[in-house]
Amino acid sequence: MASWIQRFLLTGCCLVPLMVSAQDDDPLEPIVGTDIERRAISEDMLDSENFEIGVYGGVLGIEDFGSNAVTGANIAYHITEDFFVEAIYGISEANKTSYELLSGAVELLNDEEREFTYYALSIGYKLFPGQVFIGSNTAFNTHFYITAGGGNTEFAGNRYATYTFGAGYKFYMTDWFALDIGMRDHMFSHELFGETRNTNNFEGRMGLSVYF
Amino acid sequence: MTKTGKTLSALVLAFSTVLALPVNAGWFGDDEPLVVTVDTAYIDVYSGPGRGYPIFHALEKGERITLLKSRTQWIKVLTDKGTEGWIKRDAMLATIDATGTTPDFADSSRADAVDGSFELGAGFGGFGGADSTTLTLGYRFTRNLTIEARYAQQAGRFSDSEIIAGGITHQPFPDWWVSPYLGMGAGSIKIHPSATLVDTEDREDSVLQASVGAYVYLSRRFFLRLDYTNHYLLTTRENNDEVNEWRVGFNVFF
Numbered sequence: 001m002a003s004w005i006q007r008f009l010l011t012g013c014c015l016v017p018l019m020v021s022a023q024d025d026d027p028l029e030p031i032v033g034t035d036i037e038r039r040a041i042s043e044d045m046l047d048s049e050n051f052e053i054g055v056y057g058g059v060l061g062i063e064d065f066g067s068n069a070v071t072g073a074n075i076a077y078h079i080t081e082d083f084f085v086e087a088i089y090g091i092s093e094a095n096k097t098s099y100e101l102l103s104g105a106v107e108l109l110n111d112e113e114r115e116f117t118y119y120a121l122s123i124g125y126k127l128f129p130g131q132v133f134i135g136s137n138t139a140f141n142t143h144f145y146i147t148a149g150g151g152n153t154e155f156a157g158n159r160y161a162t163y164t165f166g167a168g169y170k171f172y173m174t175d176w177f178a179l180d181i182g183m184r185d186h187m188f189s190h191e192l193f194g195e196t197r198n199t200n201n202f203e204g205r206m207g208l209s210v211y212f
Numbered sequence: 213m214t215k216t217g218k219t220l221s222a223l224v225l226a227f228s229t230v231l232a233l234p235v236n237a238g239w240f241g242d243d244e245p246l247v248v249t250v251d252t253a254y255i256d257v258y259s260g261p262g263r264g265y266p267i268f269h270a271l272e273k274g275e276r277i278t279l280l281k282s283r284t285q286w287i288k289v290l291t292d293k294g295t296e297g298w299i300k301r302d303a304m305l306a307t308i309d310a311t312g313t314t315p316d317f318a319d320s321s322r323a324d325a326v327d328g329s330f331e332l333g334a335g336f337g338g339f340g341g342a343d344s345t346t347l348t349l350g351y352r353f354t355r356n357l358t359i360e361a362r363y364a365q366q367a368g369r370f371s372d373s374e375i376i377a378g379g380i381t382h383q384p385f386p387d388w389w390v391s392p393y394l395g396m397g398a399g400s401i402k403i404h405p406s407a408t409l410v411d412t413e414d415r416e417d418s419v420l421q422a423s424v425g426a427y428v429y430l431s432r433r434f435f436l437r438l439d440y441t442n443h444y445l446l447t448t449r450e451n452n453d454e455v456n457e458w459r460v461g462f463n464v465f466f
Contacts, residue, residue, distance in 0.1 A: 041246050041309040042316035047281040077464055079434045081262045081284045085334070085462060121334040121345065123462065129264035141260035150336050151345055152365050158406060161343030161367035172260070175281075175288065211283070 049176060049211045052076040052084075056180065056207025062116055062155075063199035066095030070203055076124070084124045086147055088164075088184070090203070092116040094155070108192070113156045118186055120164035122149025132171070141172040145182075153188050153201075160188035176211040246279040248315055252306035257297035261286035269295055277307075331358070333437055335461025342368030346459060356383050362397065362421075373403040375443075377421060390428050397421040401445060417453075420444040427463065435463045 053075050060070035072090030079085065094114040100106050124147040131139040147166040152159050168182020186201040250271045257269035261283045271277060271291065280288040285301040304317040333348040346364040353359060357380060364375045379397020401419045425439035438460055445453035 039244070039309070040311045040313060040316065041248060041279070043282075045246055046279055046287065049281050049283045078284050079464065080431055081286060083431075083434075085464065087334075121336075121347075126262070129260060129262040131259060131266060139259065141265060143262070143264075150343075152367055159365065159367045159372040159404075161345070175261075175283075 054209030056205045058205030060092045060203040068092045089119045116155045118153040120151035122147040162188040178209045180207040248307040250275045255303045329465045333463035335459040337459030339366045339457040340455045342366040371405045375401045392426045395423040418446040433465045
């Protein structure tokens with residue numbers, strides 16, 4: 001019994017150094033250094049940062065209903081270095097029309113109907129990538145982008161199919177934090193004044209985006 | 213050192229050990245740097261994740277770089293000297309990792325996209341005479357079958373409506389560049405007649421859907437989707453309604 005245990009332990013002791021030296025002989029060892037654990041690397045191990053989420057605020061000109069503050073949120077997925085898809089959702093509130101103001105008593109819409117919300121799903125294209133310099137040593141990445149898409153607008157108790165076109169400028173303070181200055185045009189037609197009217201509702205906006 | 217000083221320094225030491233421990237261990241488990249060695253004459257380093265950004269540095273053969281993160285087809289790297297920049301994903305094929313092999317950055321293809329993944333889609337089209345917007349969330353549970361939740365809004369001249377439905381689609385040839393599918397589903401449709409019409413009431417009906425369409429592979433994880441759906445509305449009135457919808461949209465797999 002004792003000799004069996006001895007043999008077992010001895011074999012173990014002899015084998016361990018053998019295995020270690022076998023590893024030392026590996027010709028690739030000097031290239032990559034000894035302090036790194038040997039591990040095959042695959043793409044899944046790398047953190048990908050293709051999503052972008054942001055908030056924005058600005059001014060929305062609702063045709064016939066004045067210029068109004070708008071706030072919104074956006075989420076985007078970057079498919080390639082050129083293309084991305086984007087979803088935006090914004091909330092605003094329509095002012096009174098000139099007619100309502102002049103006539104004094106007429107109210108075309110009640111408070112609830114004045115609420116203006118929209119969403120749009122768009123595809124975007126990034127163009128003119130580059131850098132801007134602040135001082136002589138600091139550079140920031142920037143690019144322009146254009147978007148085209150569609151969605152819905154809810155306004156005056158109705159829902160309107162809406163086409164949305166936009167453009168903007170992205171200023172990257174870091175790789176994952178960007179300032180967005182842009183504009184969107186939300187186009188839809190309504191019949192609030194009796195006949196069909198195609199409206200352009202321009203929005204100027206500024207927002208912050210985080211990539212994750 | 214006074215007694216208080218000793219106690220304080222011991223406390224600080226203990227506290228810093230406690231603080232240092234999780235940092236070393238990594239909050240999120242696998243925190244080891246991904247290090248590769250350049251195995252080609254040079255690799256260009258760009259200032260941003262795009263081909264239009266300036267190249268400001270070149271990695272030399274034999275240089276060790278740490279991979280930090282990726283965005284689309286670009287990888288942010290850190291050199292041993294502390295330079296950070298972006299290299300093309302394709303450049304990974306010209307590096308070797310600690311095992312002496314090229315890292316596994318194989319081109320994801322349609323075959324990768326169709327294996328046990330979620331897909332998010334958006335589409336636009338015509339629903340009868342109305343404009344429709346559709347959002348879908350799918351889960352591919354076999355190579356050919358996808359279960360899908362669908363939410364659609366329609367804006368028409370005389371009424372707005374929305375549909376919530378669930379369905380299943382079958383793609384007989386998921387590897388094809390243009391991959392056709394058949395689908396069916398069921399759900400409910402809520403119809404709100406236009407507020408400008410008088411004396412209207414909202415109504416809610418069940419709807420059955422039969423669809424035919426195709427996925428067109430565009431790029432990594434990104435598909436164009438064409439769809440034609442026949443909606444059969446089981447109304448509470450004398451006749452059931454039938455509405456045909458065509459739709460074009462895009463789907464992202466993740």
